[in-house]
Amino acid sequence: xxxxxxxxxxxxxxxxxxxxxxxxxxxxxxxxxxxxxxxxxxxxxxxxxxxxxxxxxxxxxxxxxxxxxxxxxxxxxxxxxxxxxxxxxxxxxxxxxxxxxxxxxxxxxxxxxxxxxxxxxxxxxxxxxxxxxxxxxxxxxxxxxxxxxxxxxxxxxxxxxxxxxxxxxxxxxxxxxxxxxxxxxxxxxxxxxxxxxxxxxxxxxxxxxxxxxxxxxxxxxxxxxxxxxxxxxxxxxxxxxxxxxxxxxxxxxxxxxxxxxxxxxxxxxxxxxxxxxxxxxxxxxxxxxxxxxxxxxxxxxxxxxxxxxxxxxxxxxxxxxxxxxxxxxxxxxxxxxxxxx
Amino acid sequence: xxxxxxxxxxxxxxxxxxxxxxxxxxxxxxxxxxxxxxxxxxxxxxxxxxxxxxxxxxxxxxxxxxxxxxxxxxxxxxxxxxxxxxxxxxxxxxxxxxxxxxxxxxxxxxxxxxxxxxxxxxxxxxxxxxxxxxxxxxxxxxxxxxxxxxxxxxxxxxxxxxxxxxxxxxxxxxxxxxxxxxxxxxxxxxxxxxxxxxxxxxxxxxxxxxxxxxxxxxxxxxxxxxxxxxxxxxxxxxxxxxxxxxxxxxxxxxxxxxxxxxxxxxxxxxxxxxxxxxxxxxxxxxxxx
Numbered sequence: 085x086x087x088x089x090x091x092x093x094x095x096x097x098x099x100x101x102x103x104x105x106x107x108x109x110x111x112x113x114x115x116x117x118x119x120x121x122x123x124x125x126x127x128x129x130x131x132x133x134x135x136x137x138x139x140x141x142x143x144x145x146x147x148x149x150x151x152x153x154x155x156x157x158x159x160x161x162x163x164x165x166x167x168x169x170x171x172x173x174x175x176x177x178x179x180x181x182x183x184x185x186x187x188x189x190x191x192x193x194x195x196x197x198x199x200x201x202x203x204x205x206x207x208x209x210x211x212x213x214x215x216x217x218x219x220x221x222x223x224x225x226x227x228x229x230x231x232x233x234x235x236x237x238x239x240x241x242x243x244x245x246x247x248x249x250x251x252x253x254x255x256x257x258x259x260x261x262x263x264x265x266x267x268x269x270x271x272x273x274x275x276x277x278x279x280x281x282x283x284x285x286x287x288x289x290x291x292x293x294x295x296x297x298x299x300x301x302x303x304x305x306x307x308x309x310x311x312x313x314x315x316x317x318x319x320x321x322x323x324x325x326x327x328x329x330x331x332x333x334x335x336x337x338x339x340x341x342x343x344x345x346x347x348x349x350x351x352x353x354x355x356x357x358x359x360x361x362x363x364x365x366x367x368x369x370x371x372x373x374x375x376x377x378x379x380x381x382x383x384x385x386x387x388x389x390x391x392x393x394x395x396x397x398x399x400x401x402x403x404x405x406x407x408x409x410x411x412x413x414x415x416x417x418x419x420x421x422x423x424x425x
Numbered sequence: 426x427x428x429x430x431x432x433x434x435x436x437x438x439x440x441x442x443x444x445x446x447x448x449x450x451x452x453x454x455x456x457x458x459x460x461x462x463x464x465x466x467x468x469x470x471x472x473x474x475x476x477x478x479x480x481x482x483x484x485x486x487x488x489x490x491x492x493x494x495x496x497x498x499x500x501x502x503x504x505x506x507x508x509x510x511x512x513x514x515x516x517x518x519x520x521x522x523x524x525x526x527x528x529x530x531x532x533x534x535x536x537x538x539x540x541x542x543x544x545x546x547x548x549x550x551x552x553x554x555x556x557x558x559x560x561x562x563x564x565x566x567x568x569x570x571x572x573x574x575x576x577x578x579x580x581x582x583x584x585x586x587x588x589x590x591x592x593x594x595x596x597x598x599x600x601x602x603x604x605x606x607x608x609x610x611x612x613x614x615x616x617x618x619x620x621x622x623x624x625x626x627x628x629x630x631x632x633x634x635x636x637x638x639x640x641x642x643x644x645x646x647x648x649x650x651x652x653x654x655x656x657x658x659x660x661x662x663x664x665x666x667x668x669x670x671x672x673x674x675x676x677x678x679x680x681x682x683x684x685x686x687x688x689x690x691x692x693x694x695x696x697x698x699x700x701x702x703x704x705x706x707x708x709x710x711x712x713x714x
Contacts, residue, residue, distance in 0.1 A: 143449050163615055279555065
């Protein structure tokens with residue numbers, strides 16, 4: 085055979101290199117394929133031990149091949165294999181269930197605690213918005229029409245009678261929706277509120293300004309309504325109507341705004357990090373907060389759609405609302421041991 | 426193709442490569458996915474989401490649950506929201522970090538810093554999508570609903586929101602607003618089959634021997650193009666290429682095209698790989714020996 089080879093053929097044969105290593109690549113490929121379609125449970129412990137060895141063998145083959153071989157198909161295959169292997173081996177080493185558990189036990193409350201400053205600021209902004217419109221409408225009811233659009237008000241404006249206003253609070257059956265449509269109502273509220281919250285989070289990157297405007301606007305609508313109802317002596321009833329879901333919903337709104345503000349402030353004041361890096365880090369904290377916000381809004385939607393329509397007693401409404409608020413506060417802010425795992 | 430053209434093409438391809446060094450010290454050289462692939466993946470995903478919703482609605486109708494239409498409304502309201510939000514998040518949390526659309530397009534999400542792709546990064550990048558996708562639509566909706574109070578205002582709104590959505594066209598790494606905030610990239614998930622070794626079969630016996638001068642006319646780029654033609658095994662392409670090479674090195678048509686090309690490929694590859702071992706990498710025929 086030696087004489088059949090061209091005289092100028094190199095001593096190091098790329099064909100021989102491939103013949104020696106090919107079995108490893110094929111074995112690694114099959115293991116990866118099984119891991120990708122199923123989970124780590126699909127492999128026996130022997131195979132799991134083989135995995136890192138085969139991965140390093142493949143990386144070493146790739147380095148040699150890049151330096152000595154020109155077979156494009158082979159190089160592409162090795163590069164693809166090394167990349168798939170890298171992401172599987174250095175990827176997530178946790179089952180979905182344990183990740184879920186960790187999220188609820190540690191990650192979510194920790195992320196919410198991390199944005200406490202922003203949460204306070206957004207809460208202040210909402211309150212400020214409510215106070216502004218409340219004082220304006222209380223002095224001159226005409227202001228109301230500037231704050232609350234006609235179709236949103238649905239007749240609940242300063243000209244309305246006490247009886248009508250009371251009926252909108254669900255005391256007595258005149259309140260409107262028949263019971264069958266409650267789930268549609270709850271669903272609509274949930275999806276609508278979630279989209280508003282996601283928006284106020286997503287707009288955060290523009291230095292947080294649109295986020296703060298959005299939250300201020302939410303406060304304005306609230307204060308205007310409050311002024312109309314309290315002028316007719318229905319302040320306490322309106323409070324209950326709002327309180328039952330409002331503690332959860334407004335808390336969620338404040339958190340989503342806080343998440344947006346966190347990103348905005350990271351972009352404006354990145355500190356020692358680069359702006360991109362600061363935004364990425366803030367984005368991860370904010371992402372955790374936002375998953376929680378959507379869950380809170382789901383709870384608020386249920387409370388608003390079902391709870392508020394079925395429970396018409398004002399004291400009961402206050403009780404449920406306070407209970408929810410106490411629950412969220414305790415869940416987020418009671419100090420606990422950090423996750424050591 | 427000219428020498429400058431070749432150089433430009435290589436530079437353009439290298440521009441899309443990103444260094445990505447594993448802890449073992451090997452650079453994986455990730456390739457950034459193009460905007461067209463991203464758009465294709467998004468469209469496929471949206472179509473799949475709508476299909477899922479339609480199927481689900483039909484299933485409920487078939488089960489006879491929706492005697493009144495209110496359940497169907499709920500399904501669409503809630504289903505559209507849940508699917509839209511969690512379709513992308515759920516799939517990108519999987520082992521392949523890609524939605525079905527992304528898989529079909531052969532792309533995946535990776536963390537920019539080389540670390541693992543965390544759940545919060547996936548959530549952050551996908552919640553921003555709500556803004557990028559639906560803000561322009563909402564703006565257009567507002568423009569239409571207000572009966573064009575001022576067409577220009579609506580247009581400005583759409584333009585402003587479009588700059589957000591098309592943000593990925595304005596940066597080198599093709600990052601969406603969401604990628605920027607989550608610290609992620611979308612890269613090509615290369616999956617190439619392990620193809621046969623062309624030089625191996627034939628038992629190493631060369632029908633034709635080429636002289637060094639005949640082999641010196643081509644470089645690595647031409648070698649790999651020849652490899653592509655040989656693997657494609659299209660007779661017409663092989664004829665064209667064989668005739669070009671014969672013309673270039675001045676050989677008469679004496680053998681079958683595939684025999685000629687395989688021999689030439691084998692010997693050219695051996696020659697160029699020997700060069701590599703001596704530290705000489707001849708990129709294409711325009712490069713000097």
